[in-house]
Amino acid sequence: MPILTQQPIYQTALSLMLSAVIMSANVNAATAEEDPQTAGAWESVPMPSQQTLAQAVHSVLLPNGKVLIANGSSFRNTIVTEGDTQKIQEGVDSGDYDSVNNTVLFDPQTAEFAKIPSPPAIQHQENNDLFCAGHLQQADGNVLFVGGTGRYYPGGRFTGSRQLNLYNWRDNTWSDKGQLKEGRWYPSLVPLADGKIAIFSGLKLNEPNQINQGLEIYDPLLNKLDYFDLAQIADSPFNTKLEGSSVYDSIDLYPRVFPTATGKLLITGDEAGIANVLTPHSSKKSYLMAVAKDTGGKLSVSFEVGADKAETSKAYGTAFQVPNSEDVVLLGGLTGTNDIGFGLPNKPDIPGASVASSLQRWQAPGKTGTKLGQWSQTPAFLAEPRANLQAVILPDKEVLVVNGGVYPEYRPVYEPLLLSPNPQANGGYDIKRMKAAHLPRLYHNGALLLPDARVLIIGGNANRAARDSVGNVRVDTIRDAKEFNVFAKLTDQAGQPKAFTLEEFYQHPQSYYAEGDTQPFVPAEIWQAEIFSPPYLFKPGVRPEIIQAPESIKYGQTGLVTVSAAEAAGDLVLVKLGSVTHSFDYGQRLVDLPIAIKEHKAGSALIKFNAPSNANLYPPGYYMMFYLNAAGKPSHAKMVRLES
Known part of the structure; x- marks a missing residue:
């Protein structure tokens, strides 16, 4: 897949130049002032070949130690030629196999990427695009992908896929596991004690930007789905009105859901959000959901309205379950809107919207002496607001907070934070700033603990890249208030025009500026991975x-x-x-x-x-x-x- 910048760059030249970039980055890391014993250390993974470039929308550690990276149509737009000019048309054809065939394996031991086939683009006479699917390992280590993109619509609207795809980690093959009752774009998958998987939320198949109110529970052993209409179940979010309102609550997209010791699932109310999906979710409620099975094996679900949080629900924050505990932590995120473009310089201000620096912690009934558990809040836990951040639990029970930005797609934050457990500290953690990463990583970034105890840092989307009909991809794109996306007019810091090249960006990631913007330009996709070694x-x-x-x-x-x-x-x-x-x-x-x-x-x-x-x-x-x-x-x- 050749890569286009302002002019074509061919593989041999690109490989040579990027090799120099990697050497430069490693030298910088080696000569930095920070002591690795206190601030950790970074290394750059060699740039993938042109055939294996992928933005890492979905990343899964496999039992063989390799990392599966699946992207589907990859949030890209289409380049169309009109006379002598190229323009950007919103979205790509999700039914085109070349558009969705973006799956690679990364081997941390060799630092090599290898492309593997993706599932077919059409399955059961419907689109089968893994972009924005849900995914989780089954008990046998195979990875279940649920839903994905049904279709792109103008204005940033989407529908969800009904497909079930299973990746076999032993032989790198995909199998068709049937279809869901309804589409799911941005669903959450939660493992249950018996190996079943609960599937929450997502967008419907035939109605753009309409949330699926059903819950499905998948049984891998029987390849069977049980469906529940949550709008018909007492005390579910879809059947509970917000306080002082006639509006019902919701389980929003990619909801943050966690198990408790009793088997009930805590629905926190936080989510991943997306622009233009219904109205911003502004609930402070949480819920506990129980799954029961009668003597004949029939499943049922029930709900309790849980404890209220101090903050309304947030999008693009992160969450994790505290080691050896039922406690759940919510960290950062966007409140007051779910528009991922919030904070961009060419976007109008959104009254009441902000990015949080807070930490919220849920403690279970056994700790708090309450029936439903209890939420506490540390309002200014982070030194600065942060969205699209990741939290990686380390083997020593510390938590590495990495990636993201002051806004969801703007002003990247390069420094990880190391959270060390301390019951006496605000939020239960001492915080220490780590050595800064080399590359910016905003939306669609990934971070995974590796078997050698290092952390893989990968991906990042500041915007939507643009792909032409033969697979060339340009990442020098920017949002435009009138034309949705355009190719950026770039300058150096002094304001002089400067042609965009990949080798210049990866050597000097803050060397480009878009016209009218005081912050460094971040390309639409980040293709080089980094690995962080904790202290x-x-x-x-x-x-x-x-x-x-x-x-x-x-x-x-x-x-x-x-x-x-x-x-x-x-x-x-x-x-x-x-x-x-x-x-x-x-x-x-x-x-x-x-x-x-x-x-x-x-x-x-x-x-x-x-x-x-x-x-x-x-x-x-x-x-x-x-x-x-x-x-x-x-x-x-x-x-x-x-x-x-």
Whole structure:
């Protein structure tokens, strides 16, 4: 897929120039003033080949340690030629296989990308586009993709796909698992204790920008779906009026939903949002949903209206479940509107809208002594507002907050934040600023914990790229109030015209400016990945390693691992494999495994551990097992399957 900037750049020249860029970036990282022991370190992943360039809308860590990166039609527009000029037409044809065939595998050990086939563009006589699908690993490690884009409409409107696609991680193949009852664009998938998957929200198939009010529960063993119309169920969001209003609440797009120890699901009210979808969601409510099964195997769902939050629902924030806990944290995000263009210089101001710097935390009934749990708020937790941020749970139970911007698609924030648990601190965490990344990453960015305990940082959309009929892609685009998207008129910092080239941008990411904008220009898609090594990898002393571990473990049972450089005060943890899209990881969980050293011999230790017993909080599937010494320095992970 050749890449067009202002003039074509061909593969040989591009590869040579980008090699120089990567060397330059690594030299800068090596000579930076920050101490890696306190601020971590960055490395640039070599630029993918032209055939494997992908923006990483959907990224999933697989049991073999590779990362599946699926994009579908990739939020792109179409380049059309009119005489001697090129213009941008909104959207692409989602039924065209060349437009949606954008799936690659990344191998962190070799730093190489490899293109693999995507599912067919047409399935069951309907479009089958993975862009803005929901996805999650099943208990066997295969990845279920639910829904996606049905069709693009002018003005930023969309419909959802009804397709179910399954990716087999062992042989890199896709299979058709049938269809949903209704379309789902921006759905959330939540794993249940028995291996089933609950599917929330998304946009309908035939009605642009209309939210699907149904819940579906997928059974992978039977390849069966159970459907529930939530508007007909008491106390569901679609059947609960907002306080002092005749308007009903909603479960918005990509809702942030979490399990509790009892199996109930906490619907937080926060979401991923999108411009022009109904009206901005402005509820402070949360909900608890229970799934029950009668003696004949028939499923039912019920709801309780939960505790109110201090803030109304937010879009483009992130969320995570606190390790070893039912607690849920909501962080940052946009409130008062769900327009992703909020804050752009050529957009009108939106009264009442703002990007949050707050942290909200939900604690379960058992901790608070309340029936429904309780929310608390730390209003100015972050040093600056942040949207489209990611939260990555690290093996030492710290949380890395990375990517995003002061606005959803504008003013990127380059510095990660490391959150260290401290019950006495505001929000329960001490905050430390880490070394800055090299590249900006706004919408559609990704961040995943890798088996070597580093963090992959990938993707980023400041806008919509434009693709021509033969696959050439331009990323030098910008929003325009009159014509939707246009090719940007770019200058240097002094205001002199400057032709856009990829090699110049990747060497100097803040060297371009769009006419009339004081902030550096960010291309529509970011194609180079980076990897962040947290400070724990630079702690002094020998790195411990798991020499031998079981391939599978059973709930509540004991097991044995052999660890080099083990210590009596060390920790053994399981971290569930990540599945990231739209500022939220639907996979990650962390649980401590209680351990006891049985015997030391020849520099290693045999350690007995207890597997977790609560499948609600820690669902069946593949996890990374890390050992950490007393100083918190982690081993490389062993992949372990947790099963009943």
